Amino acid sequence: MIRFFLNFFIPHHTNNYRAKLLHHESLLLVILIFFFGAFTLNYVSKAFPSVLGISSDITVSDLLNLTNQKRAENGLPPLSIDQRLSNAASGKAQNMFAENYWAHISPGGTTPWSFIRSAGYSYVYAGENLAKGFTNSQDVINAWMASPSHRKNVLSNSYNNVGFSVQTGRLSGEDTVLVVEMFGSVSEPQATATISGEDKKLVEMAAISQQEKQPVSEPEKQASNPALLTQIPVHNSNKNTPTIKGNSVMGSVKTPPKVNSGMLTKNLALIVISSFIFILTMDLIFVKRKRIVRAVGHNVDHILFFSLMILLIIIFTRGLVI
Amino acid sequence: MYKKIQNHLGYYISLIAMLALSLLLAILASGNKDLQITIFILTAIFYVIWGILHHLLNHDLTSKIVIEYVLIGALGISTIFFVFMGGKGV
Numbered sequence: 001m002i003r004f005f006l007n008f009f010i011p012h013h014t015n016n017y018r019a020k021l022l023h024h025e026s027l028l029l030v031i032l033i034f035f036f037g038a039f040t041l042n043y044v045s046k047a048f049p050s051v052l053g054i055s056s057d058i059t060v061s062d063l064l065n066l067t068n069q070k071r072a073e074n075g076l077p078p079l080s081i082d083q084r085l086s087n088a089a090s091g092k093a094q095n096m097f098a099e100n101y102w103a104h105i106s107p108g109g110t111t112p113w114s115f116i117r118s119a120g121y122s123y124v125y126a127g128e129n130l131a132k133g134f135t136n137s138q139d140v141i142n143a144w145m146a147s148p149s150h151r152k153n154v155l156s157n158s159y160n161n162v163g164f165s166v167q168t169g170r171l172s173g174e175d176t177v178l179v180v181e182m183f184g185s186v187s188e189p190q191a192t193a194t195i196s197g198e199d200k201k202l203v204e205m206a207a208i209s210q211q212e213k214q215p216v217s218e219p220e221k222q223a224s225n226p227a228l229l230t231q232i233p234v235h236n237s238n239k240n241t242p243t244i245k246g247n248s249v250m251g252s253v254k255t256p257p258k259v260n261s262g263m264l265t266k267n268l269a270l271i272v273i274s275s276f277i278f279i280l281t282m283d284l285i286f287v288k289r290k291r292i293v294r295a296v297g298h299n300v301d302h303i304l305f306f307s308l309m310i311l312l313i314i315i316f317t318r319g320l321v322i
Numbered sequence: 323m324y325k326k327i328q329n330h331l332g333y334y335i336s337l338i339a340m341l342a343l344s345l346l347l348a349i350l351a352s353g354n355k356d357l358q359i360t361i362f363i364l365t366a367i368f369y370v371i372w373g374i375l376h377h378l379l380n381h382d383l384t385s386k387i388v389i390e391y392v393l394i395g396a397l398g399i400s401t402i403f404f405v406f407m408g409g410k411g412v
Binding site: 315 | 330334337338341344345348349352353355356358362365369372373376377386387389390391393394396397398400401402403404405406407408409
């Protein structure tokens with residue numbers, strides 16, 4: 001029995017001094033299994049979404065606790081859940097799935113602040129963090145804390161409320177889990193926060209709209225410092241203001257599937273590719289020791305290629321934040 | 323083995339450079355699934371061509387070796403296909 005299995009992994013006279021799994025027919029079989037498996041899993045996830053599909057262990061309570069834990073570690077007061085911000089986050093997540101975009105501003109120009117206003121939250125300061133493709137709350141918070149602009153949102157003293165939405169759906173042609181975190185305050189903040197990247201553009205754009213439209217409480221402050229993560233409410237009608245539907249406020253309301261297809265395929269692929277690296281390495285060692293001469297490809301080439309594959313699978317399946 | 327690697331140092335440097343470039347491009351294409359898949363397929367094709375050329379220049383190319391590189395490249399593509407289509411419903 002052991003010899004039978006070793007036949008697949010170790011070069012031996014019974015397998016012509018080349019592990020059985022490295023023979024052409026075995027490689028072809030693995031390729032066919034992967035292609036067939038991909039179609040089968042795709043079919044099952046569509047026909048039986050309660051059995052197989054994208055799911056996560058992300059919960060609003062975990063996100064809130066972890067956010068407040070990070071704030072406590074930095075000597076900041078905790079944020080409290082505001083139902084209106086959670087409604088806004090839910091509306092934003094639904095809009096991202098409906099209009100198929102992964103950005104702070106929708107293709108139609110709808111800003112996060114529109115969702116917050118639509119939810120009835122008259123903010124003085126507001127901010128938004130987005131994440132997708134994560135499977136647990138800790139990874140989401142870690143990714144936000146690793147990004148300077150998101151970290152500033154989490155650790156900003158300008159906010160006293162927060163709202164979350166965790167929703168699964170199809171975005172850019174793939175099933176994924178979206179996490180929307182909306183920050184806000186309705187009273188004067190104790191300090192200011194700085195931001196960078198896309199958020200800065202949002203603030204600058206908002207500052208322009210202030211000048212064009214309504215005078216507000218502190219326009220000079222906002223216009224003079226575009227790095228402030230400050231959103232002052234505009235008291236005019238906004239044609240891009242979305243209507244918030246549904247009430248999935250405190251997280252995903254869908255029943256999660258029994259098997260997470262994303263984790264299943266990722267882990268299977270990593271196991272198979274790692275096994276091939278192991279087999280090729282063993283083959284290399286045995287052939288060197290036994291001084292066997294064969295007309296085959298270079299194992300080092302294949303090991304390097306498979307190593308790249310492992311890194312790419314990890315990169316392709318990791319979560320993203322913006 | 324070390325002597326063998328030394329003799330093929332130029333080939334391996336070019337292979338590692340190509341794989342590193344592929345990794346960098348995949349990181350830069352984060353969030354763009356189609357581009358990431360395209361980058362990987364091009365890398366796999368380049369790998370097969372590189373492997374065949376390597377053996378051709380070393381005068382030890384056989385049809386069996388060509389098939390082996392093609393199968394390894396196809397295995398890479400099928401694995402990525404499995405991860406995306408099976409796991410994410412692409």
